[in-house]
Amino acid sequence: MDNTNNQANIQTSSISKEERDALYRVIFSRRDVRGQFLPDPIPEDMLSRILYAAHYAPSVGFMQPWNFIIVESLDVRKKIHKAFSKAHQEAAEMFEKEKRDIYSSLKLEGILEAPINICVTCDPARSGSVVIGRTHIKTMDSYSSVCAIENLWLAARAEGLGLGWVSIIEESELKEILGIPETIIPIGYLCLGKVSHFMTRPELEDAGWLPRIDIRDLIAFENWNGHPGQKQKKLLQELTEYMDFPLKLQQKNR
C-alpha cells in the first residue's frame, strides 16, 4: 500500500454555504419527468458532464460496476415502448377497480418523446468474484449502479434536463432488445431530454395517489421502536422548523 502521496490526497478547498444551498435546490427541484419532454437535441458537452457525474458515484469496493447504453434510434425506442405497453397493461390488471382507472390515466414514461434513453446496468463480475464490502451483502453492487443513476438524475436537473425512470417492463425483454448478456443486470432505463417545464410536486402526489409522509414519522432512535430522549427531541423540533425548507429552497429567487 503506497501512502507516499497521502499528503497530496487532501482536499484543500471547502464547500461554501451558497454551494450547499445549490445542492439542496437541485435535490428538491428534481422530478420524475414523463409528459414534458421536448424533442430538442442534447448537446454533447452537457451529456458528457452528466455521465461523469454518474461515473463518480460511490461504488462498493471501488468496482464501478456500471455501463451506460445510450439509445437514440427510434427503431430501438419503439421496441422498448412496445415492451413497456405490454407490461403497463399487465400492471393495470393488478390494481383494484378504483385505483385502476387512475393508474390508466397516468402518463408514466417518455420513451419516444425524449431524444435520448440511457440504460444503466450492473456487472457483478466487474472486478473479480470477491469484492470489498460485497462479501456479506450481495446486493451492494446493484446499489452502486443505483447511486450512479441518482447522481445522473441530479446532474440532469442541474443542466435543466428532465429524466424519467421506466421500471414497468419485463427485464428479460429489455435485455433481449438491447443485447445485454446473461450475467449483466439492467438497473434503470432512463428517458432524458429538455422539457417544457418542471413540476413543483411529484405527479403522483399531485394526482392524490399518495401523500408526502411526515418525515418525523420515519425517524426512530437507537432501534426500530426507539423513542426520542431529551436530546433527540431537539432534532424533532428542528425537523418541524424545517418543514417548508424543501419548497423554500426550490422556489428560491437568486
Place this chain on the structure above:
Amino acid sequence: MDNTNNQANIQTSSISKEERDALYRVIFSRRDVRGQFLPDPIPEDMLSRILYAAHYAPSVGFMQPWNFIIVESLDVRKKIHKAFSKAHQEAAEMFEKEKRDIYSSLKLEGILEAPINICVTCDPARSGSVVIGRTHIKTMDSYSSVCAIENLWLAARAEGLGLGWVSIIEESELKEILGIPETIIPIGYLCLGKVSHFMTRPELEDAGWLPRIDIRDLIAFENWNGHPGQKQKKLLQELTEYMDFPLKLQQKNR
C-alpha cells in the same frame, strides 16, 4: 385525478450555471469516509437538512419506503462494531494471500469514531402490495432507499460532514441489534460526522486496489455491443475533453 392546481404546480425559477457547478463540485468531492472522523457533535439543524435531502429522493410509485434509525448510543454502536469485526474477519479469509494483506490493512469503517450512525431501511409494504413501477421489477423499492442514501451522502458532503457506508456485516445480526422487524430490509448502515479532512481520491484507488475506469470504455450505443456512429463519436470526443472535469471542479477556487 385532480388537475385543477396544475398551473400552480410549475417551477418558476431555473438553476443557474453557478448552482449547476456547485452540484458537480459536491458530487466530485464526496468520499467514503472511514478514518477521518472527529467526535464533535452534529448540530440538529444540519442533521435536519440532511434528512430532508434523503426524504426528497425519488421513490417508485411515490411510496417513500425508507425509515431512518439514528444511533448515538455507544453501547449499540459497540454491538454493531462487534458484528462488523466478525464479518470483516470472515471476509479477509475470502481473499487470496496477496490481496488479503492489503485488505486487512485497510480501515473500512468509523462506527465508533463517528458520533452518529444512521441505518436506512426499506419497507416493501409501505403503500400496499401493488406499487406503481414495482409490478415487474421487484427490487425497485430497495433502489428507492438507495437513492435516499445517495442524497443524504451528497447533503452531508455539502455540510462538510463525512459519511461512510458499512456493508461488511451480516444482515441478520444488524436486524437483531436494531430490533428491525422481519419484513423490513436494512439497505445501508451509515457513519456520519465531522472530519479532519477529505481525500481527493477514493482510498481504494489511492491504495492501488483498483484503478478508475476510463468512462469511454463504459459507454455503448443502441445496444450492449453498439459502436459509435459519426454523431456518437462527438460524444466520445467531448468525454475526452472533459477527462479532468471532476478534479478541476473539486479543486475549484471560489
